[in-house]
Amino acid sequence: MIEINDLCKNYGDKKALQHLTLQIKQGEIFGFLGHNGAGKSTTIKSLVSIIEPTSGSITVDGMELKEHRQEIKEKIAYVPDTPDIFLQLSAMEYWDLLTAAYNLSDQDVKQRRLQLVELFGMGEHVDGTIASFSHGMRQKAILIGALLSDPDIWILDEPMQGLDPQAAHDLKQLMKAHAKKGKTVIFSTHNLDTAQQLCDDLAILKKGQLIYNGTVNDLLAQHDNESLEDIYLQMAGRQDGGHLVDDIEGDNHE
């Protein structure tokens, strides 16, 4: 169980996260939704100790993150929202680096790495430098690296971004299978269909504040016959901007 209690993050005057409180249960797939700048990555980076919250706390299995940082880090695999890292390394060198950083033996990860490379169709690219990869191939290389160690908690920041439909489908299957094993999967997305397909619970953030926390089904049940997109846009979207597209493109419906 992950508990986020009254978490706040300020960047100067900017309140990126305001009093966020929620729980993420072991074995569930938990999704963060929200417009650009809503605070999804700030929450995720706080969970993986990349940024220090201004106030509030995070506990993982009863352990306070501030006091058990290393122990908790070892339970987590993290995929950042940009795959443009370690560009000068080859994919294999990058995976070897992670294998060493996580204290895994090459023997332990070899089979899993081969399986992941085959699944994501990266076989012919293992010796290519990450700099030479397309955006989607970089994303696949980062995903394979993160998933090498089969950790208790996956935290994936917009993981489908740039993936082709096959890879996106395969990743969703992996996420479901990981949760089915009793492990926890946390991800952010802008894709509402993906959220609807995968999430046991979700949080919708707006301008750093939590505006919904619960199941997709409960959210749909609260709004008779409306699509998740309509509900989401009513909750998180612009209140008054219906005329903007017509203003830009001209209203041809006279």
Ligand SMILES: Nc1ncnc2c1ncn2[C@@H]1O[C@H](COP(=O)(O)OP(=O)(O)OP(=O)(O)O)[C@@H](O)[C@H]1O
């Ligand atoms: N390093 C930083 N310095 C200053 N402000 C920041 C920094 N990182 C994020 N912010 C601000 O904090 C707010 C939340 O940003 P965050 O990256 O968490 O949003 P997000 O929901 O992940 O957005 P997106 O969907 O665009 O990735 C934004 O207003 C952003 O400009």
